[in-house]
Amino acid sequence: MLKKTLLVYCFLQLFVAAVFGQEVRRQQQTLQGQPHSGYSIKVPYSEAQAKRYWLAYLKERGKVTERRQFIELRDIYWLDAPKGQQAYSLVLGDSTKSEIWIGYPATRADTALDSAIKEQLGKAPFLMKKYQLMASLQDAEAALTFMNREVENLRRNGNKLEGALKRNASEKERLEQQLVKNGEDKVRLEQETEENKKKLEQQQLEAEKISKQLQALKDKLSQLQE
Incomplete structure (x- = not known):
């Protein structure tokens, strides 16, 4: 099962890189004065559009709280819900392109969560297209x-x-x-x-x-x- 998941993830990464010219990359962010570890991917949508599509997707998957400068994610299906895992997301960009970031406090490394985040971001370009059509x-x-x-x-x-x-x-x-x-x-x-x-x-x-x-x-x- 793990091998199959890794193969699917690798395929998605290669496809995204080929079609969109972008791939998931590690990126640190500072939220509320604290360092956060995470990953990001660029998408060809304005910041407003990308945020609209991304929030629509997240809100269908679990508890989402939109703050002024970031988005709180809790009990999302790809988070470790039994441990009450919480992650954060940012959508930053301009009128032509944006970058989606997901991460968590850097003081507690979580290999499983890292893999889940990278997998979700690898799907982001496809999700964006779907939710663009829905919007x-x-x-x-x-x-x-x-x-x-x-x-x-x-x-x-x-x-x-x-x-x-x-x-x-x-x-x-x-x-x-x-x-x-x-x-x-x-x-x-x-x-x-x-x-x-x-x-x-x-x-x-x-x-x-x-x-x-x-x-x-x-x-x-x-x-x-x-």
């Missing part, structure tokens, strides 16, 4: 929800304008002395109604476009999970 899917769903809401608002406004048009037409018939005024109102409301219909058609086209993009993202995610 894109969430964003697309939110955009579609917003667009549908806008379409519904335009439809309600259209009904109100059409109702106003009918009321003004009735006023025209009943009040001949306001014929000119009602005629002007009629023209204005007809123009507004036409503009609203055009906006509604445009919003519906946008909603259909986003719906297609959403389905494409779902298909990609399904392929990735397979």
